[in-house]
Every structure is written in structure tokens, then in C-alpha cells.
Amino acid sequence: MNDEETGIHCRLDELLEERGMTLTRLSEIVGVSIVNLSVLKNDRARAIRFSTLVAICDALDCEVGELLVRG
Template sequence: MGIKVNLDEMLHQRRMTLTELSGRVGISLTNLSILKNGRSKGIRFSTLSSICSELDCEPGDILARDHSSLEGED
């Protein structure tokens, strides 16, 4: 079981670009892109909090368990 990142969906709902979010939260576009594409190994709570503040959402709106991935898979 893995973690699914729903950042793309939240950005679409808020009609915001990744570039705009990057400028608002002070996180590089590269790092946000890595997170959005599910290639990130982790996220700081402060970063998650900043993203949630700008998108007016909860952490669970961005991160969810992915039941479709196989257990033990990295």
C-alpha cells in the first residue's frame, strides 16, 4: 500500500497552476513537481501545512492511501 498524491486535482479545483502555488508557498517548482508526480520520498509537515493553507484544504485532501499498489512495493 502506497500514498497517492492528489495535488494535481486540488490545483485544478482551485484553478491554480503549480507555478502559482510555488510562488505562494516559497517551494521550488521542481520540488512541487516531484511531489505532484508522486516521486517524493517524504514531505515536511510545515510544507504540507503551507500547501493546505494556500489551497484551503486539509492534508487528507492532498494525501491518501493508495489501495491499488502492491504491499511491500517501494
């Protein structure tokens, strides 16, 4: 599924760029593989654990609504 099918878009790329952080560094902080973060970032994720969402949002100092948006 992608954002066209679900209506959900992950703004991970934009948030990483705004914060000057790499996907590799986020992976180290959050404890999620780069592959799994890439799946999320490319709108191919079909599910995400709340604990992972919280960890990503903590690392990026953002709210869930800034990371995942409709449309």
C-alpha cells in the same frame, strides 16, 4: 518510490485544477520550488516537511487528507 510502492498518492494536480491555480502560483505562495512541487505531484517524493504540508494545505484551503490519500 511511487504511489504503488508506498500506497500514498498525492492529489496536488486535482486540487490545483479544482481551484484554478497553477503549479507556478502555488510555488510562489508556498515558497517551494516548482521542481520540488513536481516531485510531490508525480508521487516521487520520499519525504515532505510538515511545514511544507501546512503551507500547501493553507494555500489550497484543504486538509492533509485531501492532499495525500492512500491507495
